[in-house]
Amino acid sequence: MKDYIVRATAGDGQIRAFAATTGNLVEEARKRHDTSPVATAALGRLLTAGAMMGGMMKNETDVLTLQIKGDGPLGGITVTADAKGDVKGYVDHPEAMMPPKNGKLDVGGAVGIGLLNVIKDMGLKEPYVGQTILQTSEIAEDLTYYFATSEQVPSSVGLGVLMNKDNTVHCAGGFIVQVMPFISDEVLDKLEENIKKISSVTSMLDNGHTPEQMLEQVLDGLNVEFADTMDTQFKCNCSHERIEKAIISIGKKDIQEMIDDGKEVEVKCHFCNTAYTFSVEELKQILKQAKR
Known part of the structure; x- marks a missing residue:
């Protein structure tokens, strides 16, 4: 049914x-x-x-x-x-x-x-x-x-x-x-x-x-x-873009630490458990958008 x-x-x-x-x-x-x-x-x-x-x-x-x-x-x-x-x-x-x-x-x-x-x-x-x-x-x-x-x-x-x-x-x-x-x-x-x-x-x-x-x-x-x-x-409305915005919101210091680790980062959506991967290069681009 x-x-x-x-x-x-x-x-x-x-x-x-x-x-x-x-x-x-x-x-x-x-x-x-x-x-x-x-x-x-x-x-x-x-x-x-x-x-x-x-x-x-x-x-x-x-x-x-x-x-x-x-x-x-x-x-x-x-x-x-x-x-x-x-x-x-x-x-x-x-x-x-x-x-x-x-x-x-x-x-x-x-x-x-x-x-x-x-x-x-x-x-x-x-x-x-x-x-x-x-x-x-x-x-x-x-x-x-x-x-x-x-x-x-x-x-x-x-x-x-x-x-x-x-x-x-x-x-x-x-x-x-x-x-x-x-x-x-x-x-x-x-x-x-x-x-x-x-x-x-x-x-x-x-x-x-x-x-x-x-x-x-x-x-x-x-x-x-x-x-x-x-x-x-x-149905979950998460996307790579939405997760990117969430990473931007955590601030420059934490994003820089992720970049310094030199490894890609995997972020999972709480609601649907979908995993999104961000490369070091992507994290560098995200860092430029972070305000604090």
Whole structure:
């Protein structure tokens, strides 16, 4: 199944909802960063949430960053998404392992206690920054809490990544359901009843559910209307030129030290692990552009 996000409304506009299938992009992230199973699950959940939350933004130039900073073995997780379905991300310690908990990958233990930052750069003078304390460190519940406290939008977030025996990604995806301020008690009660009844995201995906079918289950009996779909993918906008600018920014002293070493320098992009090589001659040209 290709990766995509579906947008919908329900309850005559009293609910808005998003669902996604992201198995390919999570597998792409796993391959690029060589993540352990628990790191794949944690990064995959945050990438899935980022893709859907990016799709909520209004303008093509808007950029969303989700950062989890925990005291667990994974360290931090960073994901960046845009409004076009492109998403990228990395884990500080992709090799980190954790023993399973109740037969499942222990994402909460691997993340640990910490904070969730949501940064939205919408072209204004200052980006919007929301910060909440991690509630369970399982990521979906933490985002549910974030929406309720920082954006005052009662929401339900479900995220899941299921691994194959060979540690590749079997399926991944999720949903975000949000209620409008004018929602009636009747519609809200029905939604809450549905959410209690649904199985996990991974079991729905494993049973072959599409994003539309996931939302039909979550919004059962609430007159779902699908608005549109959008492809989503793991995509990084790094380039030789962008990395060159990053080297310029470190300053003349450090660039001169690299030149004095007399060896070519390899710089890797955090987000996609692509390696860029700069020869001593190139470093000399970069030195001329450095201001300090």
